[in-house]
Amino acid sequence: METLIDKLLVEQSNLQTPVAQFSKIHNNHELRTDLYKHLIPLEKPSKVEQYTFQVELDKCTGCKACLVACHTLNGLDEDEAWRDVGLLEGGDDAPGFQQTVTTACHHCLEPECMHGCPVGAYEKEPDTGIVRHLDDQCIGCEYCILKCPYDAPKYSHKRGIVRKCDMCHQRLTEGEAPACVQACPTEAISIIKINTATLRIENNFLPGAPTPEITLPTTRYVGRDVPASIKAADQSQLTLQPAHWPLAFMLVLTQMGLGLSIASLFTSTTHAVMGALIFNAGMVAATLHLGQPLKAWRFFLGLKTSWLSREILAFSLLAPIPLILAALPFLPESPLKDLVSFASKISLIPLAALAIFTSAMIYHDTGRVLWNLKTSLSNFLLTATAASILFISPNIFVITILALIALEITFLLPAKQTSWSPHQHSARLRIHPLAHVTFFRLLSAFLTIPVAFVSPWATLPILVISELCSRHLFFTSVQAPKMPGDLN
Structure with a gap:
C-alpha cells in the first residue's frame, strides 16, 4: 500500500528545473515569450x-x-x-x-x-x-x-x-x-x-x-x-525582549568589581580582594551567554569591524590587573613587585574606562534607540563610580545614586507622549509589564543612601541588586527594530 510519504517522495523526484520546464513548454507548445516567466x-x-x-x-x-x-x-x-x-x-x-x-x-x-x-x-x-x-x-x-x-x-x-x-x-x-x-x-x-x-x-x-x-x-x-x-500591526504591542541574564550579571559585576579595585588604590587590601572576586565572577557569567564558549578564542577575527571582539580584547588586557592588586600584599618585597605594583596601579583606571567604553559601544552599535552611547555609557560609568566611591566618600556616593535615579526617571517620561516612538514604547514597558522591576529598582537605589552612612559593606549587596534590576530593564524594555509581525 502506497503511503503519503511515498507519494510525496515520487512527486519531489519528478520536479524539474526551470530550464527543463522551459524546454518542455518549447517542445510541446507555441512559446509566448511575453507571458512565460519563471x-x-x-x-x-x-x-x-x-x-x-x-x-x-x-x-x-x-x-x-x-x-x-x-x-x-x-x-x-x-x-x-x-x-x-x-x-x-x-x-x-x-x-x-x-x-x-x-x-x-x-x-x-x-x-x-x-x-x-x-x-x-x-x-x-x-x-x-x-x-x-x-x-x-x-x-x-x-x-x-x-x-x-x-x-x-x-x-x-x-x-x-x-x-x-x-x-x-x-x-x-x-x-x-x-x-x-x-x-x-x-x-x-x-x-x-x-x-x-x-x-x-x-x-x-x-x-x-x-x-x-x-x-x-x-x-x-x-x-x-x-x-x-x-x-x-504589532508596532504598539508591549512585548518584552530577552533578559540576557548572563550579560546583565556580567555588566554589573565587572563594573562594580572594577569600582572596588579602583577604591583599593585609596583604601585597603580587602577592597582589592573583593573587587577581584566580583570582577572575575562577572567574567565567568559572560561565558554563560555563549552557546559554544570553547570556540570564543577566535574573537580576534572580528577586531576590524566588531565591537564585541574589541570588548573581549579590552577585558582580556584588563583581567589580570584586579588579581594582581589583590595578590600584591601577599607577595614578598622585591624590585619586581614594586614594578608590577606601579604598572598595575597606573594602568587600572584607563584600561577600566576603555573596557566600559567598549561595553557601551556594543549596544550603541546595534542602533537601538534606548541603547545610545550617551545613555549606556553614563549608566555603566555611574555603576562603577558608585561601587568605587561607596568606600571613600558616602556624601559623593549619595550624589552618584541620585544621578542613577534621575537617569532611571528620564526613561519613564516619554510614556506621556501620545504618538508612538521607541522611547515611548520603552517607557510604557517599564510602567506596565515591568512596573514591579522599575519599582524595586528605584526603591533599592533609594535604600542604599541611608544604609551607606551606617555600613558600606551592607550597602554593597543592595547596590548589586539595584543595578541588576537596572540591567534587566535595560535589556527587556528596549524597542527592538524588526520586520512587521502579526497581532498576537
Missing part, C-alpha cells in the same frame, strides 16, 4: 548583480505556506523559523489599508550581522550576494541578532548557535527554486537579479519596516502602492 533566474548574476527575493504584495495572501516549506525542507527545530509573515495596516487616508508581508533575510549589501560577528561566522558570497551563516564557526553569542534590524538571524537553543535563511543556495546551485518560492501557491515570492550599484542609489524599501540606510537590504517589494504612513 521564479528564479536562468543565468547567474554578473559582477554588478546579486540574487535577491522579490515579493509581489498583491499576490501574498498570508497563507504561510512559505513558512511551512522553509521549516520542513531545511529541517528546522520545532520552535525555529527563518521566514515570517507579518501585517501592515493603517494609513492616514480612507479607506483603511491592510497588507500581509512575507519576509526572511534580505541578504543586505552591507550586512550588519556579518560586520558585528566577532568570529567571522558570516560571509557574503561574491558571485551570488547571498549572506551565508557558517554554523561551524558560530560561538552562539547572539550579537548578530542584536545587530540585524530585521530580526533575520534566529538562535537555536538545541545547537547553541545562530542560524538563518541562506536562500536555499544549494537548491539554487542545482537550478531549483528555494523552498519558500516553490511552495507559494500564488507565486508571490521569486528570486531575481538586482544591480547593486542601482540599489545603493535608489535605496527603496518597504514603508513600515526599519530604515534601509544602515544595511541596504536587497529584497524588492512590488505591487500596489503602500501608504507612507503605514505601520506594522
Whole structure:
C-alpha cells in the first residue's frame, strides 16, 4: 500500500528545473515569450548583480505556506523559523489599508550581522550576494541578532548557535527554486537579479519596516502602492525582549568589581580582594551567554569591524590587573613587585574606562534607540563610580545614586507622549509589564543612601541588586527594530 510519504517522495523526484520546464513548454507548445516567466533566474548574476527575493504584495495572501516549506525542507527545530509573515495596516487616508508581508533575510549589501560577528561566522558570497551563516564557526553569542534590524538571524537553543535563511543556495546551485518560492501557491515570492550599484542609489524599501540606510537590504517589494504612513500591526504591542541574564550579571559585576579595585588604590587590601572576586565572577557569567564558549578564542577575527571582539580584547588586557592588586600584599618585597605594583596601579583606571567604553559601544552599535552611547555609557560609568566611591566618600556616593535615579526617571517620561516612538514604547514597558522591576529598582537605589552612612559593606549587596534590576530593564524594555509581525 502506497503511503503519503511515498507519494510525496515520487512527486519531489519528478520536479524539474526551470530550464527543463522551459524546454518542455518549447517542445510541446507555441512559446509566448511575453507571458512565460519563471521564479528564479536562468543565468547567474554578473559582477554588478546579486540574487535577491522579490515579493509581489498583491499576490501574498498570508497563507504561510512559505513558512511551512522553509521549516520542513531545511529541517528546522520545532520552535525555529527563518521566514515570517507579518501585517501592515493603517494609513492616514480612507479607506483603511491592510497588507500581509512575507519576509526572511534580505541578504543586505552591507550586512550588519556579518560586520558585528566577532568570529567571522558570516560571509557574503561574491558571485551570488547571498549572506551565508557558517554554523561551524558560530560561538552562539547572539550579537548578530542584536545587530540585524530585521530580526533575520534566529538562535537555536538545541545547537547553541545562530542560524538563518541562506536562500536555499544549494537548491539554487542545482537550478531549483528555494523552498519558500516553490511552495507559494500564488507565486508571490521569486528570486531575481538586482544591480547593486542601482540599489545603493535608489535605496527603496518597504514603508513600515526599519530604515534601509544602515544595511541596504536587497529584497524588492512590488505591487500596489503602500501608504507612507503605514505601520506594522504589532508596532504598539508591549512585548518584552530577552533578559540576557548572563550579560546583565556580567555588566554589573565587572563594573562594580572594577569600582572596588579602583577604591583599593585609596583604601585597603580587602577592597582589592573583593573587587577581584566580583570582577572575575562577572567574567565567568559572560561565558554563560555563549552557546559554544570553547570556540570564543577566535574573537580576534572580528577586531576590524566588531565591537564585541574589541570588548573581549579590552577585558582580556584588563583581567589580570584586579588579581594582581589583590595578590600584591601577599607577595614578598622585591624590585619586581614594586614594578608590577606601579604598572598595575597606573594602568587600572584607563584600561577600566576603555573596557566600559567598549561595553557601551556594543549596544550603541546595534542602533537601538534606548541603547545610545550617551545613555549606556553614563549608566555603566555611574555603576562603577558608585561601587568605587561607596568606600571613600558616602556624601559623593549619595550624589552618584541620585544621578542613577534621575537617569532611571528620564526613561519613564516619554510614556506621556501620545504618538508612538521607541522611547515611548520603552517607557510604557517599564510602567506596565515591568512596573514591579522599575519599582524595586528605584526603591533599592533609594535604600542604599541611608544604609551607606551606617555600613558600606551592607550597602554593597543592595547596590548589586539595584543595578541588576537596572540591567534587566535595560535589556527587556528596549524597542527592538524588526520586520512587521502579526497581532498576537
